[in-house]
Amino acid sequence: RAKAAGRGTVCAFSQDMDAEVRDRQMLEADLREAMAADEISLLYQPILSIESGQVTSVEALARWTHRLRGQIGPDVFIPLAEECGFIGQLGEHLLRRACTDAISWPPHIRVAVNLSPLQIHAGRLTATISGILDQTGLPADRLQLEVTEGLVIRDVERTFIELERLRALGIQILMDDFGVGYSSLSYFERFRFDKVKIDKSFVTDIASSRSSRAIIKAVIGLGRDLGMSVVAEGVETTEQMEQLIGLGCTHLQGFLFSRPLDSAMIATFSQTRPTATSLASAA
Numbered sequence: 497r498a499k500a501a502g503r504g505t506v507c508a509f510s511q512d513m514d515a516e517v518r519d520r521q522m523l524e525a526d527l528r529e530a531m532a533a534d535e536i537s538l539l540y541q542p543i544l545s546i547e548s549g550q551v552t553s554v555e556a557l558a559r560w561t562h563r564l565r566g567q568i569g570p571d572v573f574i575p576l577a578e579e580c581g582f583i584g585q586l587g588e589h590l591l592r593r594a595c596t597d598a599i600s601w602p603p604h605i606r607v608a609v610n611l612s613p614l615q616i617h618a619g620r621l622t623a624t625i626s627g628i629l630d631q632t633g634l635p636a637d638r639l640q641l642e643v644t645e646g647l648v649i650r651d652v653e654r655t656f657i658e659l660e661r662l663r664a665l666g667i668q669i670l671m672d673d674f675g676v677g678y679s680s681l682s683y684f685e686r687f688r689f690d691k692v693k694i695d696k697s698f699v700t701d702i703a704s705s706r707s708s709r710a711i712i713k714a715v716i717g718l719g720r721d722l723g724m725s726v727v728a729e730g731v732e733t734t735e736q737m738e739q740l741i742g743l744g745c746t747h748l749q750g751f752l753f754s755r756p757l758d759s760a761m762i763a764t765f766s767q768t769r770p771t772a773t774s775l776a777s778a779a
């Protein structure tokens with residue numbers, strides 16, 4: 497009897513797996529069409545300088561509105577695009593869109609685009625990006641690229657060579673989600689990142705966890721000594737904001753200031769700056 501039950505369990509499990517695999521395959525096929533059908537768009541989340549209270553950059557975040565399933569998050573479809581070999585095309589499409597949108601904003605606002613590790617390992621990235629900058633007319637110093645530690649570990653030498661080439665064009669390179677994953681401090685010796693972004697998990701725990709606070713402090717110290725700005729992401733409360741300002745963070749991003757916005761709203765948001773007063777009074 498135990499054996500039969502066991503087999504039943506295995507069977508149900510593998511049927512689930514089949515359904516999951518089929519579902520993934522459908523979604524993969526949809527993803528390729530979605531790009532052409534313009535179902536994938538970008539929203540932009542403001543990042544504020546603590547010193548000036550102004551929006552100095554925005555992060556481009558991909559959104560997919562599936563015609564039947566509704567919103568599908570980038571945490572789902574970016575890995576899917578990576579697995580089915582589609583990330584190169586999708587990433588290029590998103591970069592072109594971000595640069596085109598950025599042209600319509602006030603010129604002091606930079607745009608930060610997330611890069612998938614595979615976009616670098618596919619090669620030709622510098623040529624592709626420099627082509628996009630030429631076509632859209634966006635000055636290279638208004639583009640930032642966010643890379644994660646995962647990007648760096650696969651092929652360290654080649655990655656840093658490519659990042660140097662991109663930087664030689666005038667593009668800023670940011671270390672994203674620092675502190676999670678396989679952080680290695682030696683990356684900072686190997687490459688001078690322009691900015692480091694503290695992962696929101698540390699920001700969320702800043703009030704309750706001594707170790708989160710200690711890690712944030714250490715990253716800010718590192719930033720100060722190595723000439724990197726330090727952005728805290730996922731700031732949701734004034735208490736978090738005040739602590740981050742107290743610790744010497746240079747830039748803030750989070751729902752407290754703004755959710756990701758439509759491109760058309762960026763110019764307006766950067767003019768009204770609803771949070772400038774709260775930032776100033778906290779500083």
Ligand code: C2E
Binds near residue numbers: 541556696729752756
């Ligand atoms: P990320 O690059 O670390 O982006 C920050 C994420 O934190 C975004 O999630 C953003 O909406 C969210 N966030 C910002 N402020 C807050 C806050 O105050 N509270 C909370 N709870 N969340 C906040 P999102 O848009 O779902 O993106 C998730 C991840 O998907 C990104 O993490 C990035 O790794 C990836 N991603 C998004 N767009 C792209 C893209 O165009 N290309 C690539 N390669 N990856 C992308």
Ligand code: MG
Binds near residue numbers: 555610672
């Ligand atoms: Mg990012």
Ligand code: MG
Binds near residue numbers: 672729
């Ligand atoms: Mg991040």
Ligand code: MG
Binds near residue numbers: 673
């Ligand atoms: Mg993240």
